Amino acid sequence: MPVSPTQVTQNDVAEAIRRDILEGELVAGQRLVEAELSEALGASRGAVRGALIDLTHEGLVERIANRGARVRVVSVEEALEIIEVRAAVEALCAAKAAERITDAEIAELRELGEAMSAAVSSGDVGTYSRLNTRLDERYVAISGQKVAAETLARLQGRSVRHQYRLAYRPGRSQVSLPQHLAIIDALAQRDPAAADKAVRDHLASVREAVREVAASR
Structure with a gap:
């Protein structure tokens, strides 16, 4: 996820995760841990959290109660x-x-x-x-x-x-x-x-x- 660590926005984070899903780097059912994504992308936890919400609305990510976010499984x-x-x-x-x-x-x-x-x-x-x-x-x-x-x-x-x-x-x-x-x-x-x-x-x-x-x- 090669994103510049300088002023990484919520949109930058969403685009990086979206690209990795499209390219198969992130697979269906894989957990998306905010702390790990924040470190990997050089982004704030808030930007990561907002990006995951955006991707949930797009249908790429799903949030499971008490388990956090993961790449959405499509039947x-x-x-x-x-x-x-x-x-x-x-x-x-x-x-x-x-x-x-x-x-x-x-x-x-x-x-x-x-x-x-x-x-x-x-x-x-x-x-x-x-x-x-x-x-x-x-x-x-x-x-x-x-x-x-x-x-x-x-x-x-x-x-x-x-x-x-x-x-x-x-x-x-x-x-x-x-x-x-x-x-x-x-x-x-x-x-x-x-x-x-x-x-x-x-x-x-x-x-x-x-x-x-x-x-x-």
Whole structure:
């Protein structure tokens, strides 16, 4: 959690914890001890306490009576519902992005697609997963839909544990890569309907895969 110890604010603390949850550094059910976080982040106990309250409101953290705070545990059922909501919101963003995308942004996404293909070919699942996240972030940013972006950021954190398991499932990257490339193609063609469909198709696949992973445990 590399945050400057000088004037660390409540927002700084919340962002550091949020990032660690999104990146899987903090796992579901892990205790969040105010004193430890204060020392690690160079922040006051008050800033840490306020940040944990903010993250509780976002659904990333839960407070247990007499036990303090921990990273919120999200059930499979809730994760599946989150994916359904993401499909609607991300499809909207993709359609808007297809209307607004520039030639430079198309070139950027094409390069990203090439990097994703290379990562799958080399079996570098970690890099591929990070590039997936980057692709999502880019077309949401290109869409200019700020409220949608905020909504997706909160949903992402709540389902990160299930996504992490799915990313490392054998053969999953070979399934998802063509889906991501289809999203890029639709955006490059500036086709809102195709972009909407490509995102919905991909997240329908994600939802089914999460269900299968849960059933196999």
